[in-house]
Amino acid sequence: MVTIPKEDYIKAVFTISFNGNGKVSTKDISEKLEVSNAATSEMARKLSLQGLINYEKYKGISLTAKGEKLALKILRRHRLWELFLIQILGLSWSEVHDQAERLEHHTTEFLIDKIDEHLGFPEFDPHGHPIPRKNGQLPKQPEVTALSEAKIGSSYKLVCVKDESKELMDYLTSIGLQLHTEIRLINKLSFDDSVFVQINKKQISFSKKIADKLSVSVIKN
Amino acid sequence: MVTIPKEDYIKAVFTISFNGNGKVSTKDISEKLEVSNAATSEMARKLSLQGLINYEKYKGISLTAKGEKLALKILRRHRLWELFLIQILGLSWSEVHDQAERLEHHTTEFLIDKIDEHLGFPEFDPHGHPIPRKNGQLPKQPEVTALSEAKIGSSYKLVCVKDESKELMDYLTSIGLQLHTEIRLINKLSFDDSVFVQINKKQISFSKKIADKLSVSVIKN
DNA sequence: CTACAAAGTTAGGGTTACTTAACTTATTTG
DNA sequence: CAAATAAGTTAAGTAACCCTAACTTTGTAG
Ligand SMILES: [Mn+2]
Ligand SMILES: [Mn+2]
Ligand SMILES: [Mn+2]
Ligand SMILES: [Mn+2]
Numbered sequence: 001m002v003t004i005p006k007e008d009y010i011k012a013v014f015t016i017s018f019n020g021n022g023k024v025s026t027k028d029i030s031e032k033l034e035v036s037n038a039a040t041s042e043m044a045r046k047l048s049l050q051g052l053i054n055y056e057k058y059k060g061i062s063l064t065a066k067g068e069k070l071a072l073k074i075l076r077r078h079r080l081w082e083l084f085l086i087q088i089l090g091l092s093w094s095e096v097h098d099q100a101e102r103l104e105h106h107t108t109e110f111l112i113d114k115i116d117e118h119l120g121f122p123e124f125d126p127h128g129h130p131i132p133r134k135n136g137q138l139p140k141q142p143e144v145t146a147l148s149e150a151k152i153g154s155s156y157k158l159v160c161v162k163d164e165s166k167e168l169m170d171y172l173t174s175i176g177l178q179l180h181t182e183i184r185l186i187n188k189l190s191f192d193d194s195v196f197v198q199i200n201k202k203q204i205s206f207s208k209k210i211a212d213k214l215s216v217s218v219i220k221n
Numbered sequence: 222m223v224t225i226p227k228e229d230y231i232k233a234v235f236t237i238s239f240n241g242n243g244k245v246s247t248k249d250i251s252e253k254l255e256v257s258n259a260a261t262s263e264m265a266r267k268l269s270l271q272g273l274i275n276y277e278k279y280k281g282i283s284l285t286a287k288g289e290k291l292a293l294k295i296l297r298r299h300r301l302w303e304l305f306l307i308q309i310l311g312l313s314w315s316e317v318h319d320q321a322e323r324l325e326h327h328t329t330e331f332l333i334d335k336i337d338e339h340l341g342f343p344e345f346d347p348h349g350h351p352i353p354r355k356n357g358q359l360p361k362q363p364e365v366t367a368l369s370e371a372k373i374g375s376s377y378k379l380v381c382v383k384d385e386s387k388e389l390m391d392y393l394t395s396i397g398l399q400l401h402t403e404i405r406l407i408n409k410l411s412f413d414d415s416v417f418v419q420i421n422k423k424q425i426s427f428s429k430k431i432a433d434k435l436s437v438s439v440i441k442n
Numbered sequence: 443c444t445a446c447a448a449a450g451t452t453a454g455g456g457t458t459a460c461t462t463a464a465c466t467t468a469t470t471t472g
Numbered sequence: 473c474a475a476a477t478a479a480g481t482t483a484a485g486t487a488a489c490c491c492t493a494a495c496t497t498t499g500t501a502g
Binding site: 003005035036038039042043046057058 | 458459460461462463466467468
Binding site: 085088089090091095099102103105106108110111114115118 | 306309310311312316320323324326327329331332335336339
């Protein structure tokens, strides 16, 4: 049986290894899901028995083919709900993630396909993440850099926000930064790796922690 | 804390006492939720401690004001979702109940208000049940009789189906019977209390069990 | 009014998912 | 490479919610 917590662990393994590479640590999962390491260890044992993850004690976790298939299904539900909530029901950027976090576990394939169709088979969610298709394929994202690695003087557009906390979303909204907004990199401070950018004619600075989360693609070099 | 099972118990108390009258029995709740009497007894103790129901051992259950307020909120979520799934996403009459049964527990007031607005503040759900308004008020239903109690020779229209099992919904759909469809009562058999009716020029018979579930209002006497 | 059946409750136990505390393994660093 | 620290696991226990079995209360039929 795949319960709701199990779905959350599987999704966590996928998203953590999607950015990083290969094996996922117990620690990272525990932090993401805000549970103890003990809980993650215990769950790893069970998911491994179910054939959803590869798990060798002390050696880290990776998804099996079966686990990955499941992860993609959950992400599909999550991301389609997010887009639906924004586009059809008018929720805001900062609200949709938490809602989708719950709805994703209670949506049949039939219903999510209807939502997909209603939205015209979109490829990206409101944060710029690719939406897995019905067949499990992931739309290819454009070539991106982290804003923290961008070149001084170049212009970019925001393609993906790799964090979905309400606080960050609200902040970005408040400064007028949305997906596809143009960002020009003015300067970097090597003291703390913060960046200075121009957005809608206003100059703004981001800490490295924020700049790391903003994936951008080049418009003008 | 109000958990999902607790919401289901509270809703069950409300809907059972809405048709019947006054106190609700442990038995009826257990049957509705498909759990043992023991589970219901145990839950009654807890809900009573929380001030959601009035409960005296062996004497039956009723909602407190606080419990009723909660029940109406849950019904609002359930019924708005049902209508939304049919009207906006094109699910069928027989599918929406089970979907809504799950979504109802994962919908914030903010989201359900958006859905309400999107649908134009409807008063009745796809089965003809009144949708509680944001303030907790229940729209008044038209004067209805059970089809099993209707008068031979009179014409009626279907106003409410008091059961939402997939099987019944599919059957009604298959014979072309929808909400607001005209039904003329041709005859009754006192042998088994079955009824003979005309729907869309076709003659059909219903067992008493089905006829009891069909609420109709008079068109022509 | 008694006795029997139906309804309701309590006791004891199972499952899932979580916690903290104690312990083990792996990694880093002087 | 040894010692210290970080990461990971196991053990023991808790909270919900459910079950079956045993028991108690209530309502009814004779
Ligand atoms: Mn999200
Ligand atoms: Mn329903
Ligand atoms: Mn439910
Ligand atoms: Mn309904």
